[in-house]
Amino acid sequence: MRINLDFYIHWIWTATFGVLAITGFALMGARYGWIMNYALPLADYLHRTLAALFVVLLTLSLLLEAFRLTGENKPAVWLMVGTKPYQVFTLITTLLLVLSGIFIWVCMEWSAAGMAFSMMVHEIVSFLALGSLIWHIYQKAHAIKT
Amino acid sequence: MYNKKWFKLLVWSSSVFFFFLSGCVLIASLGPSPNEGQVHQWMAAMMGAMEKSLMGFSMQLEEDSQLAYIIYSSGHLILPTAIGGFLTGLLVRSLKTYGKKTK
Numbered sequence: 001m002r003i004n005l006d007f008y009i010h011w012i013w014t015a016t017f018g019v020l021a022i023t024g025f026a027l028m029g030a031r032y033g034w035i036m037n038y039a040l041p042l043a044d045y046l047h048r049t050l051a052a053l054f055v056v057l058l059t060l061s062l063l064l065e066a067f068r069l070t071g072e073n074k075p076a077v078w079l080m081v082g083t084k085p086y087q088v089f090t091l092i093t094t095l096l097l098v099l100s101g102i103f104i105w106v107c108m109e110w111s112a113a114g115m116a117f118s119m120m121v122h123e124i125v126s127f128l129a130l131g132s133l134i135w136h137i138y139q140k141a142h143a144i145k146t
Numbered sequence: 147m148y149n150k151k152w153f154k155l156l157v158w159s160s161s162v163f164f165f166f167l168s169g170c171v172l173i174a175s176l177g178p179s180p181n182e183g184q185v186h187q188w189m190a191a192m193m194g195a196m197e198k199s200l201m202g203f204s205m206q207l208e209e210d211s212q213l214a215y216i217i218y219s220s221g222h223l224i225l226p227t228a229i230g231g232f233l234t235g236l237l238v239r240s241l242k243t244y245g246k247k248t249k
Contacts, residue, residue, distance in 0.1 A: 030180040030188035040191035044199040
């Protein structure tokens with residue numbers, strides 16, 4: 001049984017996104033802080049550390065897709081980015097999350113308006129991404145039915 | 147692979163995690179607003195994050211003017227790089243489509 005790189009990237013991405021989601025929602029506001037029992041120093045540390053890993057995974061996925069398209073074009077069914085509609089949606093939401101996240105990280109003191117806009121984008125896209133993930137689970141559930 | 151026990155366990159555990167997280171987010175979003183105690187608890191935890199975590203560290207880095215200049219200068223590279231990458235992707239895609247049509 002051969003397991004390709006795209007399979008590993010998919011599940012590492014899933015685990016990373018899961019921790020980013022739970023820590024991110026806890027950091028979002030007092031309404032959601034109870035999700036991690038208000039352990040915000042830990043949530044902040046995990047969120048920022050795994051965000052760096054998330055960017056690495058995104059870069060790796062984009063490189064893999066670029067090599068796949070310009071090379072033998074072997075199918076990579078587990079890859080998070082690609083030409084199928086949900087892959088394009090994942091790419092767009094990931095880019096929005098990464099770019100707004102970088103802005104939040106870097107520009108906390110510089111521009112209050114930019115910070116507020118980035119946080120709004122980051123929060124809305126995170127809701128969309130989580131909702132789409134539930135849809136994705138339902139859509140692919142047929143694969144493990146016996 | 148789809149019939150292997152470890153794979154089914156992987157899928158079920160991640161699915162359960164995300165379903166529970168979605169449930170928590172829905173409960174928090176549609177439920178009552180946080181009370182004063184919860185708001186103070188969250189604000190105190192956020193102050194703790196600024197003191198103990200990377201949030202405070204990054205805020206101190208922003209006071210470094212040399213680093214700020216580097217970050218600002220690198221920002222000028224991002225837009226041309228992103229546009230160039232997008233156009234390159236379109237070019238590669240059109241070349242592959244043209245290559246398939248002429249075969």
